[in-house]
Amino acid sequence: MVATSKIQNKIASVAKDVLFAPVYLYQGRKIKRDTVRLPEPNGERHGSVQLDHASNESAAQNKPALHIMIVGDSAAAGVGSETQQEALVGKLIPILQQQPTINEQFAVLNWSLQATTGHTSFDILRRLYIMPAPNEPIDVMILSVGVNDTTSSVAVNKWQQQIKDIIAIAQRKFGVRKLVFLSLPPMAQMPAIPAPLNNFVGAKASILDGILQQICRAHKNVTYMATDFPRMIAEHSNGTPIDIKVMFASDGFHPSSLMYGYWAQQLSELIVDLLDSSTH
Numbered sequence: 095m096v097a098t099s100k101i102q103n104k105i106a107s108v109a110k111d112v113l114f115a116p117v118y119l120y121q122g123r124k125i126k127r128d129t130v131r132l133p134e135p136n137g138e139r140h141g142s143v144q145l146d147h148a149s150n151e152s153a154a155q156n157k158p159a160l161h162i163m164i165v166g167d168s169a170a171a172g173v174g175s176e177t178q179q180e181a182l183v184g185k186l187i188p189i190l191q192q193q194p195t196i197n198e199q200f201a202v203l204n205w206s207l208q209a210t211t212g213h214t215s216f217d218i219l220r221r222l223y224i225m226p227a228p229n230e231p232i233d234v235m236i237l238s239v240g241v242n243d244t245t246s247s248v249a250v251n252k253w254q255q256q257i258k259d260i261i262a263i264a265q266r267k268f269g270v271r272k273l274v275f276l277s278l279p280p281m282a283q284m285p286a287i288p289a290p291l292n293n294f295v296g297a298k299a300s301i302l303d304g305i306l307q308q309i310c311r312a313h314k315n316v317t318y319m320a321t322d323f324p325r326m327i328a329e330h331s332n333g334t335p336i337d338i339k340v341m342f343a344s345d346g347f348h349p350s351s352l353m354y355g356y357w358a359q360q361l362s363e364l365i366v367d368l369l370d371s372s373t374h
Contacts (some may be wrong), residue, residue, distance in 0.1 A: 121291040145201060
């Protein structure tokens with residue numbers, strides 16, 4: 095009975111999508127035509143920062159460097175912010191710099207950003223193949239991927255294989271010790287995507303996100319981070335209703351600087367936990 099119900103629901107969903115196909119097509123074209131194209135923010139894309147204890151040279155000599163790389167699409171690149179300081183990497187590095195766990199373990203934090211607007215899982219995989227191997231293994235690589243695969247209607251099996259290939263090259267070529275995939279964003283809630291297209295796109299994103307979770311669970315030292323969107327809203331609203339649009343940039347599609355800040359905070363907590371667990 096349950097199986098029959100699932101089949102019926104699937105048939106109903108397919109029938110609805112066929113019925114709304116012209117609407118989806120029209121809305122998709124309208125979004126591409128009317129949506130403001132925000133540039134990637136200016137700012138440094140790599141750097142090295144001394145950690146607090148490192149002013150003591152004898153202590154610093156006994157500590158390794160922490161190598162962090164952020165790879166991916168426009169969200170990783172910080173689109174929606176004016177500068178990199180207001181974007182994900184610009185918010186993340188100062189938070190990590192202040193973490194006691196990181197200061198205890200490392201002398202220096204080396205970071206780099208390898209991200210480009212529009213990149214799909216295939217583009218990211220190709221980028222990792224082209225990039226030179228690092229001189230030192232990457233301790234933590236953070237991947238933001240999936241939105242462009244959703245909008246380009248990537249085949250599920252292709253998405254699955256390309257995520258596996260990204261994991262393989264990250265671990266083999268870059269020596270990545272901890273690989274973190276960020277969850278796909280709540281695309282159904284993006285102000286730029288109108289109904290009913292938002293539900294269709296949101297459902298596609300959920301399918302890719304579910305596959306991403308499964309792959310992460312199946313691979314050692316690979317973590318899926320479910321971005322806690324309700325927590326962002328709760329922390330910002332402080333019990334007062336807010337307009338969800340404040341979490342998005344002016345294009346209604348990319349994160350705002352506000353969201354990047356909350357996102358960086360959650361990501362920093364995960365990185366600290368991963369580094370803690372690797373030392374025990």
